[in-house]
Amino acid sequence: KRDIMGMLTAGRIVLGIGSGIIQVAAPSLVSELAFPTHREVVTTAYNSSWYLGAIIAAWICFGMKNMNNHWNWRLPIILQCMFAVAQLILVPIFVPESPRWLISKNRMDEARNILDRFHGGGYEGSDTLVDYEMTEIQLTIEQERAASANASYKDFFKTRPNMKRLWIFSWVAIFIQLSGNGLVSYYLGKVLTSIGYTSTSEQLIINAGLMIFNYGSCVIQSVGITPFLKRRQAFGLSLGGMLITYVIWTILSAINQQRNFEDKGLGKGVLAMIFLYYFFYNLGLNGIAITYVTEILPFTLRAKGYNLFTAVQYVTSIYNGFVNPIAMDAIDWKYYIVYDCILAVECCVFFFTFVETSGRTLEEVAEVFGDGIQDLNKVSGISALEDGKLKPETEVEHAEHI
Numbered sequence: 001k002r003d004i005m006g007m008l009t010a011g012r013i014v015l016g017i018g019s020g021i022i023q024v025a026a027p028s029l030v031s032e033l034a035f036p037t038h039r040e041v042v043t044t045a046y047n048s049s050w051y052l053g054a055i056i057a058a059w060i061c062f063g064m065k066n067m068n069n070h071w072n073w074r075l076p077i078i079l080q081c082m083f084a085v086a087q088l089i090l091v092p093i094f095v096p097e098s099p100r101w102l103i104s105k106n107r108m109d110e111a112r113n114i115l116d117r118f119h120g121g122g123y124e125g126s127d128t129l130v131d132y133e134m135t136e137i138q139l140t141i142e143q144e145r146a147a148s149a150n151a152s153y154k155d156f157f158k159t160r161p162n163m164k165r166l167w168i169f170s171w172v173a174i175f176i177q178l179s180g181n182g183l184v185s186y187y188l189g190k191v192l193t194s195i196g197y198t199s200t201s202e203q204l205i206i207n208a209g210l211m212i213f214n215y216g217s218c219v220i221q222s223v224g225i226t227p228f229l230k231r232r233q234a235f236g237l238s239l240g241g242m243l244i245t246y247v248i249w250t251i252l253s254a255i256n257q258q259r260n261f262e263d264k265g266l267g268k269g270v271l272a273m274i275f276l277y278y279f280f281y282n283l284g285l286n287g288i289a290i291t292y293v294t295e296i297l298p299f300t301l302r303a304k305g306y307n308l309f310t311a312v313q314y315v316t317s318i319y320n321g322f323v324n325p326i327a328m329d330a331i332d333w334k335y336y337i338v339y340d341c342i343l344a345v346e347c348c349v350f351f352f353t354f355v356e357t358s359g360r361t362l363e364e365v366a367e368v369f370g371d372g373i374q375d376l377n378k379v380s381g382i383s384a385l386e387d388g389k390l391k392p393e394t395e396v397e398h399a400e401h402i
Contacts, residue, residue: 174312
């Protein structure tokens with residue numbers, strides 16, 4: 001048994017290193033490949049797909065619960081390995097390189113081909129869009145290099161705009177990990193036991209059902225809600241909704257204890273709040289958060305910034321892993337009050353410090369922080385992007401400007 005635990009622990013470390021690299025590289029690549037007006041939906045769908053894996057894992061574990069031999073833990077691990085192997089095979093075949101990275105390496109033809117493939121397609125005005133994007137990306141990279149020849153992590157402390165970026169994405173990382181979701185994600189069993197759902201079968205079914213609900217709500221939100229919300233609106237609804245549901249959750253838990261946990265209706269009320277809480281969490285902190293972080297970071301600092309963003313998440317997840325179970329055992333439902341306070345602080349931080357980035361390309365977002373490209377339109381001869389189309393201000397061939 002010790003050998004098995006050692007192997008599983010070592011495997012988890014290796015898996016963590018690999019997933020950490022993917023968590024930094026994948027969102028940046030997805031946001032840079034996405035069509036300008038589709039970026040929000042695509043990046044939201046990317047992060048929401050986590051729930052697909054969670055659904056598979058939850059139902060596999062539910063199916064294995066009655067197996068009384070070694071396959072009840074071997075089969076989930078084998079299936080996990082199969083998905084990793086599939087990525088190794090499919091990524092080199094189907095995933096292209098970032099056009100911004102190619103332009104930074106002066107591989108213009110390759111970058112243009114990728115932009116034409118993913119943003120062109122032969123519709124009216126597609127050549128104009130590709131020309132505009134090539135010009136915009138080149139100018140941005142040149143100006144960023146002029147401002148900082150050798151980009152480093154120190155750049156986040158050198159200028160006021162970069163310090164603001166550091167502040168914002170650090171808080172987004174805290175929002176993602178310390179909004180109360182860690183309590184349910186990792187210790188759902190303790191939460192369900194505290195409201196009367198003590199059966200293992202009941203808890204596994206609720207967990208599996210919650211994953212399906214989460215993925216369904218993410219799909220509905222990404223298609224029918226988030227495209228019509230600005231970034232600050234999405235964050236505001238998400239954080240405000242989570243705070244309200246957590247307060248109701250806390251009140252119902254307190255009343256439930258006063259009645260010696262005999263009122264099943266209160267337990268069902270808490271369960272309803274858990275589902276409703278995740279609806280609001282997914283609205284702002286599942287997909288939009290990733291979109292927002294990749295948007296506010298300039299190209300030369302995007303990978304480094306996202307790496308710091310991921311590091312902050314890992315640091316705050318230590319709290320989830322070590323404090324939550326101890327606190328739940330010690331003070332039970334009263335621990336929810338801590339998250340009520342944390343969510344209130346998060347609402348204040350968001351309201352007073354977060355900027356709006358909706359309706360802008362990745363390069364144009366820099367203007368919000370005061371270090372954007374001021375003369376892009378003059379150089380390219382093209383006005384801002386509107387509804388996925390670019391309106392030329394002159395008849396000058398855009399290739400001449402490039």
